[in-house]
Amino acid sequence: MADKYKIVFVCLGNICRSPAAEGILKKMIEDQGLANEIIVDSAGTSGYHDGDLPDHRMRKHGSRRGYRFDSISRKFTSNDFDQFDMIIAMDDSNYHNIMRLSPDLESGTKVYRMVDFSQKYMHDHIPDPYYSGADGFELVLDLLEDACEGLLRKITIGDK
Ligand code: 4NP
Numbered sequence: 001m002a003d004k005y006k007i008v009f010v011c012l013g014n015i016c017r018s019p020a021a022e023g024i025l026k027k028m029i030e031d032q033g034l035a036n037e038i039i040v041d042s043a044g045t046s047g048y049h050d051g052d053l054p055d056h057r058m059r060k061h062g063s064r065r066g067y068r069f070d071s072i073s074r075k076f077t078s079n080d081f082d083q084f085d086m087i088i089a090m091d092d093s094n095y096h097n098i099m100r101l102s103p104d105l106e107s108g109t110k111v112y113r114m115v116d117f118s119q120k121y122m123h124d125h126i127p128d129p130y131y132s133g134a135d136g137f138e139l140v141l142d143l144l145e146d147a148c149e150g151l152l153r154k155i156t157i158g159d160k
Pocket of ligand 1: 011012013014015016017018044048128129130
């Protein structure tokens with residue numbers, strides 16, 4: 001356990017974007033036989049939905065693509081800086097709220113934006129789908145699949 005590489009995805013509610021990123025990356029990790037090497041989690045900056053399963057719309061759209069999103073929402077805390085090697089924010093608001101909790105300057109270097117790992121999309125953040133229609137959820141999944149692939153490539157070729 002101790003030497004596994006640990007990644008946490010963070011959004012606002014931890015019921016749409018970050019649990020989807022968690023489920024997508026976990027599936028890619030399993031498919032590539034890396035489950036013993038990498039741990040993936042997710043959290044939200046708000047705590048509004050503590051204890052909840054992911055949003056039913058996110059679960060439905062994910063299951064159509066073969067994913068299972070079943071993590072339980074929890075709030076991101078400053079302790080997460082000790083627990084994780086990479087902390088990945090979905091948008092700038094999440095990024096700044098995470099940075100505010102950083103215990104020191106060095107810990108702040110663990111924080112990334114999800115779009116840092118995009119390969120074919122040019123979006124500057126992962127848009128909050130909560131008040132969107134089906135298209136918003138599909139766009140989030142497209143962006144997350146692309147960025148998770150880019151992230152896993154960076155981790156596995158040692159180019160973080
Ligand atoms: P998420 O989406 O940050 O991707 O989980 C949201 C979920 C809930 C709310 C906002 C965004 N909310 O305001 O309750």
